[in-house]
Amino acid sequence: MPEALELDAKWRKFAESRCEKTGLRLTPARLGVYAELVVSDRPLSAYELISRQEKRLERKIAPLTVYRHLNFLIEAGLVHKLESTHAYVPCGHPDHAHESHYLLCSSCGRADELESRALEKMLSDMANQHGFRPAKAVVEMTGLCFDCAANEK
Numbered sequence: 001m002p003e004a005l006e007l008d009a010k011w012r013k014f015a016e017s018r019c020e021k022t023g024l025r026l027t028p029a030r031l032g033v034y035a036e037l038v039v040s041d042r043p044l045s046a047y048e049l050i051s052r053q054e055k056r057l058e059r060k061i062a063p064l065t066v067y068r069h070l071n072f073l074i075e076a077g078l079v080h081k082l083e084s085t086h087a088y089v090p091c092g093h094p095d096h097a098h099e100s101h102y103l104l105c106s107s108c109g110r111a112d113e114l115e116s117r118a119l120e121k122m123l124s125d126m127a128n129q130h131g132f133r134p135a136k137a138v139v140e141m142t143g144l145c146f147d148c149a150a151n152e153k
Ligand SMILES: [Zn+2]
Pocket: 080, 091, 092, 093, 094, 098, 099, 100, 113
């Protein structure tokens, strides 16, 4: 029998409390997809996620199933989808609804989530000035993370 991924207490609590609040049901399969994203040190594309899950579970998985699980996790506020790379990343503070902004390292692929009220306000002020009604406002900055920048010297 292939072994299920163990989620550490912090992430498990995120998942359980989000699902309790939203009334969504956390199944082992959904939790498995979430855990796969949590243990990865960088965002994963749906394709990478499917191949990791197939290796781990030692069976074929229908891509549609994985997309459904991902949509569930996004809806529950546990996972964000990066707009620029279409990769998925677990949210580090899923206790409240928020726009997700990221620093994306183009060398090692890590993604650091930013939360900034000042940035949110600036974006909404700019939209207001144009009479624009925003549906989604996302900032994804690409470049080098601290470690990769240090290694380049
Ligand atoms: Zn987040």
